[in-house]
Amino acid sequence: MSTTGNHDSTAAGRPAAPPPAPRRRRRNRVLGALAVLTLLLGIGLMAGTYYVDSVPTPTDLTLPESTTVYYADGKTPMAKLGAENRTIVPYDQMNDSAKQAIVAAEDRTFWTNKGIDFGGVLRAAWSNVTGGQRQGASTITQQYARVAAELKGVTYSRKLREAVIAWKLDDKYSKENILGFYLNTVPFGRGAYGIEAAAQAYFGKTVRRDAPADKQLTKAEAMVLCAMVKQPEADPDDPEGSPGYDPRRNAKARQNSIERWAYIRDGMVKLNYLSPQEAANLAYPDTVRPNDPAARVSGLDRPTGQVVNHVLSELRQTDPFKGKPAEYLRDGGFSIVTTVDKRVQDAAEAAADIRRDSAPEAVRGQPRNWQAALVAVEPGTGRVLGYYGGNAATGADYAGWYYDDEGDARGYGQHPPGSSFKVYDLAAAVQQKISVKQRFDSPDTKEFPASGRTKASPNGPIRNAEHAACQPNCALWEATVASLNVTYFELTEKLGLNKVLDLATRAGIDSMWANEPGNPQPRRIELRGHPGAETAPHFSTEAGIGQYGITVADHANGMATLAAGGKRAEQHFVRSVTKGEDTVYSERLVQTDLGLDAEALNQVNWTLRRVKAAELDNGWDSAGKTGTWQAGQSTTQNVHTWMVGYTGALAAAVWLGSTDGKPLRNKNGSYEVYGSNAPGPIWRQFMERATAALKLDPDKYRFDAPKFPDDKPSPTAPAPSAPPTTTRPSSAAPPPSCEPAPCASASPTGRPSPTRSPRPSPTRSSGPPRTPPPPG
Structure with a gap:
């Protein structure tokens, strides 16, 4: 779960000296009772809002998707356009590596829960009101619901509505549909949104199952990527102390990545995605590419950036794109094959x-x-x-x-x-x-x-x-x-x-x-x-x-x-x-x-x-x-x-x-x-x-x-x-x-x-x- 969106923030201010132990126990009991009451009231509110709350669903939510410009061979990329570096891959065209790793990392009950982990919510409520570490208790479905509904802020009302939406979605859509959308949605750092863009940014590979085997993301590599979801980018207020999980960022981030990778590996064993022997033989991959900020420019910083200008200008004069906003072409997930021959260029x-x-x-x-x-x-x-x-x-x-x-x-x-x-x-x-x-x-x-x-x-x-x-x-x-x-x-x-x-x-x-x-x-x-x-x-x-x-x-x-x-x-x-x-x-x-x-x-x-x-x-x-x-x-x-x-x-x-x-x-x-x-x-x-x-x-x-x-x-x-x-x-x-x-x-x-x-x-x-x- 992401520290940037999955965890509730702590209350501001420095706490006073702790009260004597008996007083603390009495206070915790009261607060715990209030938490349970809040949860029960919330469940009742769910019933009242279940049929009236709405949210964009996987079938009607359009994600910004990178438009890729290719040389004339239709295979060699020239530039990638769009506000977000994202390439959508349908769920049934993904190999199993990322599907299994993300479930082991973010929601091990995904395939059996109703979109809400009631036990997790209860534990989070208890921990949050008794002074423990703030917790989000978000399932994959809830995380998707938050993105889909564009819910912002960390409040209990938001948490409640998020749970309502997740419950509703789980009742209406298949787990595969929700998981596929989630994998195409979440940020992985380095400007990559979705698992395909992340596979390319970190390993130069793909999650597509129809790609050659040596070009496909492996389970070990997918585990590295899915560790990123917890914290895709470094904390801007403390980049050294809280660097996230990109192993090429600094030594602490690498250690974070290794520890999170081991946690995911254990989850893969518990979920029978790996046998104990396979897990023991699995090595942490040291093939993560260095982070190249220039790569985020998407090729527009090269001479062929001028070609892209002419390509977009030309297409704006054609019927399919005439009168459309610029974002329609740049964020529309199109594949544009140019006339430019790379050998000639x-x-x-x-x-x-x-x-x-x-x-x-x-x-x-x-x-x-x-x-x-x-x-x-x-x-x-x-x-x-x-x-x-x-x-x-x-x-x-x-x-x-x-x-x-x-x-x-x-x-x-x-x-x-x-x-x-x-x-x-x-x-x-x-x-x-x-x-x-x-x-x-x-x-x-x-x-x-x-x-x-x-x-x-x-x-x-x-x-x-x-x-x-x-x-x-x-x-x-x-x-x-x-x-x-x-x-x-x-x-x-x-x-x-x-x-x-x-x-x-x-x-x-x-x-x-x-x-x-x-x-x-x-x-x-x-x-x-x-x-x-x-x-x-x-x-x-x-x-x-x-x-x-x-x-x-x-x-x-x-x-x-x-x-x-x-x-x-x-x-x-x-x-x-x-x-x-x-x-x-x-x-x-x-x-x-x-x-x-x-x-x-x-x-x-x-x-x-x-x-x-x-x-x-x-x-x-x-x-x-x-x-x-x-x-x-x-x-x-x-x-x-x-x-x-x-x-x-x-x-x-x-x-x-x-x-x-x-x-x-x-x-x-x-x-x-x-x-x-x-x-x-x-x-x-x-x-x-x-x-x-x-x-x-x-x-x-x-x-x-x-x-x-x-x-x-x-x-x-x-x-x-x-x-x-x-x-x-x-x-x-x-x-x-x-x-x-x-x-x-x-x-x-x-x-x-x-x-x-x-x-x-x-x-x-x-x-x-x-x-x-x-x-x-």
Whole structure:
């Protein structure tokens, strides 16, 4: 019986000197008579309240039960959610170890009493009123009744009502039903409620009888656990003197545990659960795990805590969970199987967590303001296989954004993609039958009056950040490999920004962030479900060269669409949700076509395979693109760097930037930090290790070569297929390149906006304003 709930407390105050012995005897007789009278009156009161008192019963009382989040294999736990660490196991699925040990520990007459131990109550009454040790005299049924009725306080009226309820329950429900509920209910310490959570917390085992024998809780181990029920936690007022029964807490607690274990062992013999010989051969187990307080965090203190945030956000938008309180999902005892493959996740964390020794040498030991993010998506399904946006659920999410329990948008995952966005311009071009061998006028600088980029404008003409051997006249594929801004700005004008945004949206870019006059924070523009002609006015032509923020997650999904032969799938984190034997939710795999024919896709792949940073050393065909965005007006210092790309089996996007908005500067003091030498090594290491871990055959994922039917390009670009879309001129304060405040400490969660919405809204702000940069 628990000292925290089963024993009545002693009266306050220091007692006077004891009276002479004859007076004590007379007093005890009087008090004893009063106790018996009280008991008899109580029995009469029981009869009067038996049919009117009510209590939640084992069939109608819902217990908070931990929801477990699993990796994609459905077996490996990622996190455990809920106010109480509890996993309910039905009585008939438990092995006998805990059933027998708890009866021997707490109520040896359980199987024969009527829910009330009248002899114990009488002894408790006598002891309590005659100055002996206060006693609770609670059977297992009474203890259950107390929990079920949420009875609090230590009073005789409470004791009486508890007995009434126990009597009633015992008359109506089977002993098995009551014992099963009790074992799933009581606390065992270490934050574990119920025998299954306790078995896992103390021994890493289970009480399920269908588990392998070596994984099941033994009788000796169950006896250790059932000793805990007497006092699950140390007395906070005297933790050293009254430490409870966790043998790993201190020496006294261990001794308490051993003595209580011996008491339970003797009870097991008396109840014929053990023979005397079996008891003699039984050894106290010294295999109790150390108490790890961090384990109570339930996995949210790891990088996959960010995955859990997205999982919960995604499920809140589905019919089974929409409009339900947060506790319904967290405390509902659900089993959530995510799309995240542990092998891929391990590779993502090893590469993108640049504080680890496992990260590529190029990014290890760099300044503390360096931060990376990585998202990997499975082509054709949209399943997120790996996600690294930060190191904990409560930290800033640099890879994406999600809705929290209150419907508020959180996360800091949007960054200007720079030249990595040009993959969508390229795809839009070949969709419009512009060959990648088509040549463009490609000087170092060029004016574009229609877009407000002239020598007389505040931002001046467009200039290339790099120089290529093909200049001043380059094929589109050459301009892609060299990331020539002049070529791609002209391409965006000729195609029309609406067509570029249409293509990017269909590929996977659901949101883009824009600055607006009078709004101090960039605002999220919902691209998904809106035609480019509708969203283009929010942006200038600079969108085509990556000036406006997008998320790492969206960019990864765009790469997955190209990897899947132009078949876009909805990016998601959840494969299934079950409760017991019932399936509550299952993923729905739906593809939409990007609208590129085979030749167009082959030309895109052929071009992106020529990007040196995208080459892998493991025999896989791979394609990709780097990108940077400069700091302020600088042409040599960058705040954001990217590497995105794919094989036929895996797509990934990597961002590396600064957390404080300052230019990236390496440990040697150099500002030469680019997509190729910072996120590039992260991407390559991840792709090589992840594809190796997945054990896929690269020969099954080869890219086809294009045929180039129009292999006679003219010296200049063709006329535009449609008039340029009128967009906001770049002189109207283009969006800046970084968000200094949230990069450092916008809020503990990296919250992008105080506005609330139950589902993604067409606009969403994310972070404070940034200083306007030139395109890069």
